[in-house]
Each structure stands twice: as structure tokens, then as C-alpha cells.
Amino acid sequence: MDPLEGEASSVSIEYEPVSVKDVLIEMKDTAELLIDLSYSAVLHRNEQLAREVLRLEERMNVLELRARMSLMMAVRKPADAEELAPVLGIVAAADAISDAAGDIAKIVLEEMGLPEAMRAALPEAAETLVRGVVDPDSEYADRTLEDIDLESVTGVRVIALRRGDNWLLNPGPETTVSSGDVALLRGPDTAIGDVCEVLTGEVYETPTVDDPGIPDLERAVDTIIHMKNLSELAVDLAYSSVLFDSAELAEEVRNLEVEVDAMQSRFEAWTLRAAADAEDPVVLRGLIRLGTSTEVISDAAIDISEGVLRDIDVHPVVQLAVQESDEIITRVEVDPGSELDGTSVTSGVPEVESTMSVIAIRRPGDGWLLVTDSDAELRGGDVLISKGTRTSAAAFEELAGA
Numbered sequence: 519m520d521p522l523e524g525e526a527s528s529v530s531i532e533y534e535p536v537s538v539k540d541v542l543i544e545m546k547d548t549a550e551l552l553i554d555l556s557y558s559a560v561l562h563r564n565e566q567l568a569r570e571v572l573r574l575e576e577r578m579n580v581l582e583l584r585a586r587m588s589l590m591m592a593v594r595k596p597a598d599a600e601e602l603a604p605v606l607g608i609v610a611a612a613d614a615i616s617d618a619a620g621d622i623a624k625i626v627l628e629e630m631g632l633p634e635a636m637r638a639a640l641p642e643a644a645e646t647l648v649r650g651v652v653d654p655d656s657e658y659a660d661r662t663l664e665d666i667d668l669e670s671v672t673g674v675r676v677i678a679l680r681r682g683d684n685w686l687l688n689p690g691p692e693t694t695v696s697s698g699d700v701a702l703l704r705g706p707d708t709a710i711g712d713v714c715e716v717l718t719g720e721v722y723e724t725p726t727v728d729d730p731g732i733p734d735l736e737r738a739v740d741t742i743i744h745m746k747n748l749s750e751l752a753v754d755l756a757y758s759s760v761l762f763d764s765a766e767l768a769e770e771v772r773n774l775e776v777e778v779d780a781m782q783s784r785f786e787a788w789t790l791r792a793a794a795d796a797e798d799p800v801v802l803r804g805l806i807r808l809g810t811s812t813e814v815i816s817d818a819a820i821d822i823s824e825g826v827l828r829d830i831d832v833h834p835v836v837q838l839a840v841q842e843s844d845e846i847i848t849r850v851e852v853d854p855g856s857e858l859d860g861t862s863v864t865s866g867v868p869e870v871e872s873t874m875s876v877i878a879i880r881r882p883g884d885g886w887l888l889v890t891d892s893d894a895e896l897r898g899g900d901v902l903i904s905k906g907t908r909t910s911a912a913a914f915e916e917l918a919g920a
Contacts, residue, residue, distance in 0.1 A: 604825025664691035674705030854898025
């Protein structure tokens with residue numbers, strides 16, 4: 519048994535008055551970070567990242583129990599139960615994501631085996647996530663993120679800090695990076711190594727990989743990475759569907775889940791075929807675990823948006839928890855002959871007078887296309903998932919109309 523699991527089972531949790539809104543906010547942020555961390559741990563064979571996943575999973579278990587206790591105390595009559603039932607679904611879904619992320623991390627920690635093609639399949643321009651302990655002599659130590667100005671200078675972002683057992687998720691400009699903090703950094707391969715060395719005082723080693731050249735295995739790996747991206751998108755859309763009480767976004771979550779299910783079937787077939795050509799088929803065990811856990815994450819996204827799909831009024835505490843802001847995610851369908859029909863999209867930015875950024879395209883007959891890191895051309899009939907301000911969203915919808 520991993521020592522972290524032993525610690526989790528011995529933690530005693532008592533009821534204490536807490537804000538359900540604050541707990542749900544932390545659960546949402548933790549779930550999103552867990553997905554990111556767990557896949558990065560697998561793709562980069564990083565045991566330190568995998569152990570951070572288990573620490574976060576332990577934190578999520580505590581948050582789930584506190585949320586359930588608070589919701590139970592809030593029920594006074596049947597109407598309360600009806601309103602809060604979808605909230606319990608959101609809590610359970612976040613915990614399911616946490617458990618799936620933990621299972622993914624254990625692929626690395628239990629040395630279940632993964633093909634080298636996992637790393638070889640990563641795009642050259644992909645960002646890397648690394649973990650480092652802030653050295654007392656680092657020039658970043660005991661300074662605020664605003665003072666360091668790391669992202670604008672290097673493109674590397676501090677996405678989370680762990681200070682002992684306390685997590686600082688989504689750190690802002692006023693957050694201080696203290697010596698001894700465990701920092702999670704994300705940024706381009708070209709810059710992440712130098713930043714990590716300045717932060718930790720240790721040499722950063724870039725992992726090297728040999729491509730085994732097994733076609734079915736390459737297809738399986740490409741599929742699992744696409745499944746991971748679609749599952750992340752599904753979770754993002756699910757929370758947005760709750761925030762904006764949008765049945766259209768919730769329906770796209772369902773469409774994504776159907777696509778991931780179909781991809782998992784193809785993935786399993788390619789993995790089994792690859793086993794016939796692999797020198798040691800046992801190394802594919804971790805790949806199978808990864809596919810199963812990825813499908814669990816997309817299923818959890820459906821549970822988050824279940825209340826919206828069933829036309830149950832969104833409880834105000836949930837809307838507060840997913841933090842209403844001017845930036846929104848929208849769904850629009852491109853009419854043939856509209857101004858968007860035939861428009862080029864580069865890294866998510868369409869060549870029109872609009873500040874909306876296209877995240878994904880659902881194309882009838884072709885399935886889903888993620889466009890944030892690739893080029894595409896919009897066509898009539900495309901369903902676009904886009905992010906931007908409320909004002910720009912209204913104008914973008916007009917551009918999509920014939």
C-alpha cells in the first residue's frame with residue numbers, strides 16, 4: 519500500500535460549519551488540476567507528479583465529505599432535497615474524477631507498464647508540466663508572482679503551489695512564492711527547463727524516448743490522447759452548462775461522452791492488436807488502465823450537467839461556486855453561406871472581426887476537432903464551442919447566421 523493511502527484512511531473528519539460555495543469552488547479547481555497532473559505524470563513518467571496527484575486525491579476526499587455534511591444540514595423540506603440533489607451529483611462527479619486521476623497516477627507508481635510511444639506521441643510544441651521545490655537561494659524565492667513576472671518573460675506559468683499540506687490553486691499576482699514550496703509549473707519545452715533550474719537550483723533533465731514503430735500501438739496512443747482532450751473539454755463544458763443553465767452546452771457534454779465511448783472501443787481493439795506485435799504485451803497494461811479511467815472522467819462530466827439536462831433549476835450556491843464572470847463559453851451552429859462559413863481558424867482564432875476563441879468544432883460525420891493548437895476551416899453545419907465575453911458572443915452568433 520502506498521503510504522499516502524494509509525494516511526488518507528486514518529484522517530478523522532468532523533462536521534464544521536463551512537461555506538458550500540467555497541467547498542464546491544475548491545472541488546472544481548482541484549478536479550481540473552487532478553486531470554492535468556495525472557496525465558502529465560503518465561506522459562512524462564514522473565513519479566513526483568504522480569505522488570502530488572495522490573495528495574490532491576486525499577484532499578478531495580476531505581472536501582467531498584465536508585460538502586455532503588453541509589448539504590445534509592441544509593435540507594429542511596422536500597423542496598430543498600429536490601434543489602440540492604443535482605448539487606450532490608456535482609460533488610460525487612468531482613470525487614469520481616479524483617478517483618480516476620488517482621488510478622492514472624498509480625500507473626506510474628505501481629510500474630504497471632506503458633509503451634514508449636506515449637511520450638513519442640506528444641506534439642513537439644506541447645507544453646510541459648513539471649514539479650519543483652523552491653530553493654531558498656532561488657531568485658524567485660519569497661517574491662510575488664507579479665514581481666517575478668515569470669509568464670510574460672518566459673511563457674511559464676505557476677499553476678499551483680503546495681505549502682506543507684495546504685494547496686494554493688490558481689495563484690494570482692499577489693501570491694508569494696516561498697522557499698520550500700512545491701511549485702507546479704506549466705510552459706513550453708523550450709523554456710521550462712531553464713525556469714525549473716532557477717527555481718530549484720537543480721539540473722533539469724529532458725526525458726528521451728525511442729519510438730517502437732508499431733502502427734496499431736501508435737493509433738492506440740493517438741486515440742487515448744484525443745480521448746483525454748475530449749474528456750477535459752467535457753468537464754469544462756459541464757461546469758459551464760451549470761453556470762449558465764444552458765441545455766445546449768449540457769447536450770454537447772452528452773455528445774462528447776458518446777464520442778469518447780466510441781473512441782474507447784477503437785482504442786481497446788488497437789491495443790489488443792498491438793499486443794501481438796509487442797515484445798512484452800504486459801507493458802500495455804497501463805495503457806488499458808488509462809483508457810478506462812479516461813472514460814470515467816467523461817462519464818463524470820455527464821453527472822455534473824445532469825440537473826441541467828433534466829431541467830432542474832440550478833441552485834444559486836452552484837452558480838456562485840463556478841464563479842460567474844464576463845467570460846463565457848458558447849455553442850453556435852454555422853449556417854451555410856454565413857460570414858463564418860469558409861473562414862480559417864489559426865490556433866483557435868477565426869479570421870473575422872471577433873474576439874471569440876474557438877475551442878472545438880463538432881462536424882457532422884467527422885466528429886470532434888480540437889482547434890486551440892491546430893489550424894482549421896469552418897464549414898456550414900459545424901457546431902462551434904467558443905470562449906469570450908458576453909458582448910463578443912452575441913456578435914459571433916450573428917456572424918454564424920446566414
